[in-house]
Amino acid sequence: MRAFFIINTLLLSIILSFSATAQETDEQLLLKSFxxxxxxxxxxxxxxxxxxxxxxxxxxxxxxxxxxxxxxxxxxxxxxxxxxxxxxxxxxxxxPFTVVNDIGSLQLNIPQKDGTTIVKSYQAPADYYPGMNSGSGEVTAEVVFVGYGMTAPELNYDDYRGIDVKGKIVLMNRDVPYKDVRNPEYAKWVKYCYHQYKVENAARHGAVGMLYIDGNSANPNISYIDSMIVCGIGPVPLADIFAGLGKNNSTVTAQIDKSLQAYSFSTGKIMTIKTNTTRHTExxxxxxxxxxxxxxxxxxxxxxxxxxxxxxxxxxxxxxxxxxxxxxxxxxxxxxxxxxxxxxxxxxxxxxxxxxxxxxxxxxxxxxxxxxxxxxxxxxxxxxxxxxxxxxxxxxxxxxxxxxxxxxxxxxxxxxxxxxxxxxxxxxxxxxxxxxxxxxxxxxxxxxxxxxxxxxxxxxxxxxxxxxxxxxxxxxxxxxxxxxxxxxxxxxxxxxxxxxx
Ligand SMILES: [Zn+2]
Structure with a gap:
């Protein structure tokens, strides 16, 4: 009986010391790799x-x-x-992906009383960023401001309501007017924040160009549409577009955000966007x-x-x-x-x-x-x-x-x-x-x-x-x-x- 007890105690202490060593070893292993x-x-x-x-x-x-x-x-x-x-x-x-062959160009065309046009050219990347999934080509057209570029009948919100953008360049902000991301209501708006949706919606309404107030940075996350020329836009050309209109993008979008009502208008400014891209569908x-x-x-x-x-x-x-x-x-x-x-x-x-x-x-x-x-x-x-x-x-x-x-x-x-x-x-x-x-x-x-x-x-x-x-x-x-x-x-x-x- 006594012998059995001793053996048992021995066994127990062996097991205990073994598991103690194993624990130490695990900690050591953990720290070694750490x-x-x-x-x-x-x-x-x-x-x-x-x-x-x-x-x-x-x-x-x-x-x-x-x-x-x-x-x-x-x-x-x-x-x-x-x-x-x-x-x-x-x-x-x-x-599919798009190779942007060169930085293209962005110009404001200012008609003069004598019938001539003064051209103001902008610099990339400070003033504009070439559209990274843009169609290739050149478009000259009037710029129409369309808020957030979204059409959401179920939310009774449509930036294109009552405004004709056929053959025009649309100018729009990123994201959506509803800003409270922590409110469950936001889930109804989130699908309209995507860049791809915005360019597709612009094309659906007949626009041929898009100026995107998206931080003026690289953005390959737009849908490629052959006939749509897209470019990101910075603060200088944005201010030029709003010049003389008695408003600016900040105040206009603040008003849209507050009222959740669209507010779109023709700016009367004529711009030229040029892009040079190659599409790879394969x-x-x-x-x-x-x-x-x-x-x-x-x-x-x-x-x-x-x-x-x-x-x-x-x-x-x-x-x-x-x-x-x-x-x-x-x-x-x-x-x-x-x-x-x-x-x-x-x-x-x-x-x-x-x-x-x-x-x-x-x-x-x-x-x-x-x-x-x-x-x-x-x-x-x-x-x-x-x-x-x-x-x-x-x-x-x-x-x-x-x-x-x-x-x-x-x-x-x-x-x-x-x-x-x-x-x-x-x-x-x-x-x-x-x-x-x-x-x-x-x-x-x-x-x-x-x-x-x-x-x-x-x-x-x-x-x-x-x-x-x-x-x-x-x-x-x-x-x-x-x-x-x-x-x-x-x-x-x-x-x-x-x-x-
Ligand atoms: Zn990331």
Missing amino acids: HSISSGDISDWMSELCSPKYNGRLAGTPEYMASAEWVARKFKEWGIKPAGDSGSYFQWFDQ GRTCNVVGIIEGSDLVLKNEAIIIGAHLDAVGNAGGLLVAGGLDNASGVVDIMAAARALTESGIKLKRTVVFLFTGGEETGLRGSKLFVASPLFPIEKTVMYVNLDMVGNGTGLALSASSSCAALTQYFITANNRYIHRPMKVSADEGSFYGRPRSDGLVFLANGYRTIAVYTTDGVKPVWYHLPGDNETAVTPEIMEDVAKLIYLAFTEIANADPLNY
Whole structure:
């Protein structure tokens, strides 16, 4: 009996010491990989993705594909398995694209009393930005202001009501007059905020040109219509169009926003827009998908997905936007976290999916494709985490859907324990509707628990869709910490049993 007791005690202490060692080892493993995430690698990968050889990674182009192949090679090198079509890393879809051959031109034609015309020419990109999905050609016509360019009978709102734009150039603002993104009412308006809709609606009403007050930056997210010449417009030509009318765009749109009543009018100004583009209808592009398969027989059927768009806005006639902050930063953060997760030696019970979407900038096409044919059923998906523009600043922010408020705790704990950055956490849908052109909203609207990770308190200027957005537009130190946060939180979430939703 006594011998049995001794053996039992011995066995128990062996088991106890073994599990104690195992625990220590797990912590050691966790920290070893944690410290292997370096801003040096992050900077190198940023420079690679911002390299001119990828030409701004426009979805559909061969240059985008070259960047997708580079990322896939990294996944392969790190032992992350392919989860795309036919055993590859790539999930393919059609993506026609437009090459902008030169920067074109924008002119104001001012008729004089003596019958002559004074021409005022504008400069790109300060005054205008060539339409990146514009038809090719030249149009000279009167400019008609059409508010937000939307026709919504169910909302009793129509910018084209009672105004003839046939053969004219329409001038319009981005977004919609209803601004309260946190109000459920906004859901009725959101479909009219999309650029593609606006250009299609202009063409439906017979316009032949479109001047878009869209931040005067690269925008391949408009519908290509052969007969429609499009260009983004900056403050100088905008002021010239309103000159002498006794109003300006700010006061007019403020009035529209307040009343939710359209207010459109002919400006009497004649402008000429010239574009030089080549349409490629044969374009194809892809998402890049890799997985770390879960090690637990049951829990491996549950997936945690993290994604970032790999595509950027391309190169308009020499105006190259390398897409550094938007969104090589998200891709590189995930790469660094992915390598640490696969190399840490800690077995992950659940499956982790890494998704780099293509065609985000051309209309959220990659994320829509992914949710239409998901790798894991939605009820087996823990959550989707989206990274878009995560590399400028000193603070961290999580915008979570209300459905995964509890899951944010894993990120908060990781930050408190190991990273110690200021971190803001919100759990409501409003922030997703406030960024309707981000992949996060696609997942949220399709019923996924969704978290968007951001960096805050920017320390560098943000060159949104402008040539300044290259590898110098990010701060590698915060990117290192985002990657570490993802790595730590995903390790915890993959292995939590039970998992707190
Ligand atoms: Zn983006």
